[in-house]
Amino acid sequence: MKKVLGVALGILTAIGGFVDMGDLVANAETGARFDMNLAWVVVVGVIGIVVYAEMSGRVAALCGRPVFDLVRERLGARFGLANLAASFFINSLTLTAELAGVALALSLLTSVNYLFLIPGVALLVWLVCWRMPFETMERIFGLLGLCLVVFAVAVWKIGPDWSELLSDTAHPHVPATDNGFTYAYYGIGLFGAAMTPYEVFFFSSGAVEDGWTAKDLGVNKANVLIGFPLGALLSLAIMTSAHFVLAPRDISVDQLSQMALPVASVLGRVGLAVVLIGIFAATFGAALETALSAGYVMAQYFGWPWGKAHAPREATRFHAVVLLAIIGAAVFGMSGVDPVQVTEYSIVLSAAALPLTYFPILVIANDRNYMGDEHVNGRFVNAIASVYLVILVLVALATIPLIIITKGGQ
Amino acid sequence: MNQRRITGRPLHATLDLLDRQLRDRNGVLCGNVDDLELTRDDETGQIYVTAILAGSGALAYRLGGRRLGRWLHEADRRLHEGRRNHGRIPMELTTSIGPAIDLAIDAHDQSTHDLERWTRVHVIDHIPGGSHRAGK
């Protein structure tokens, strides 16, 4: 019974933890601007993250090392360094976006200007990383993040014509009012939001810290196969709610408050309160994960002691990096930079860096020296993963040109 | 004439050794193998790996930042004059070579740990609660 509960908890945490600031921004913006014409990207993205997260969990369980840790030794110090630089930079943008998201959610509940709230949020995030019982906090925020289910409730309450909705989703096209380039740009952002690198760094480092072994491979699969897809349904609910409520009014999303508006309009005060709590929790959890990921990638590349399970005295550089990352992100956030724009950049750049993150996972998951003969990738998994790698490279190549052509999605 | 013969196990230096994680006698992570010292046996002409280089500018040097690597090495030498080996760990001190390389030394004596110690003294110790493990 206890085991079942543990698995259930893990799945629930995955759902609640699936949606972060990037997903909120990406899904709400595309729903408002492109209706359901980009929903297929979410489906493609979730298959990708399921396949690769399962692989990285498997690597962590069998090698006792997280994937990023293995990048340097398997793919070389140079590639590892390029990977570190890119990952760290994008991770920092993402952390800024998450901290801002938490502050914005709080601001909408208290009417205090979000800029004043960022320092407090940053301090709280750091305190949890520094010393509070991490797993408990993660569980709490993961479960509270489930409040975002209210988006699905709102869609259900709207009572759409389901067959029409499904038909629209299954037959995407570029709307007449937009051009193919902006369509592709938003698609890439959505894809980057669905497959964000920090999730994999965090997930595999966490698996090692939790002492996963070959026995946990089944749990790994369950978490990944159930948690992520349900999380993707949440993302689609956000997109659908924006499509039904915002798109008909020609409202384009550029503030967090607008993302919650469909829920308020359909479900009233209670719905609004629930969604804001959900956003607060989801972005807070994501901030924790991103902050730790900053420490993980830096420490794992250089071989420093790492891990939130260590007392800070025993992993000083790791904790110093986490602290500096949080401070840096908070300072950048307070500089008045537009949080939604930062989020857009973080997801689009994440998309550009995806091959760097996922290529090593595929290589290591196929290496018998690391995985043992039994657990090396099967042909089916390899086929899907390879197709995705090609997609990732194409997406990465298209990103910078699209940023320039569309002038950042206008 | 040097009577001491070098013996060794054949390994693929780049695959099995380079960039591997190092662990000390207590399992503490103490850096990666940044570079390797190779010595040629005068008699047989065989090349042996005689030491692991970790920290002290070795990685920077290997990746092409020669000046940076030399500077870091110099800095290490000047700051820790009493130390015998600056970033050089003789192969005799390796106790096992596998996914990670275990060493029969203490992490705290190595140059790879200097920054760790500095960070502890100047940053971590100034913040309360640093000795507490973030429990489950």
Next chain:
Amino acid sequence: MLPFVRPASGVWAAPMLIRGRLAVLGAAVVLLVGCTTHRVGPARTYDDFERKARTTAEDSLSAVETVRLLAEVSASGDAFGPYLSVSVSEQEDTLAGIEGDFASIQPPGPRSDALRDELTPILDAASTHVADVRVAIRRGNLRAADSVAAPLSADADALRTFLEQLG
């Protein structure tokens, strides 16, 4: 070393790794600047100006419609004070920014002037009406918000007509 070939200097002399890092740093700076500066630039031709007018009208329409929806939601008791007041203020600031950006674009010729003279009053009216809604909500008159917001419906129509005209 060849005596009459000058060695590379400056950035190009740096080994590949450092150049790579500089490239990343450069890209980072470019993108950070992109995040923090306004997206509107100068207009050199009528087409350019027309495009910017279109974006201005679209963005303003979004802000106006958002405030209308917020007023609706406020009047029906479907939201609470802090959320409404922060949201309306955000749209007010957005609108002010849009207006300011549009006003600062130098119209390249008389045809653009006509466009400008048509759009600017609409933007002014919208700003005033949005401010009225903000005042009402901050005062706590949540139930009255939709009647205060009534003029915004005409502003939205004016913007839509303007956009249709542009074709």
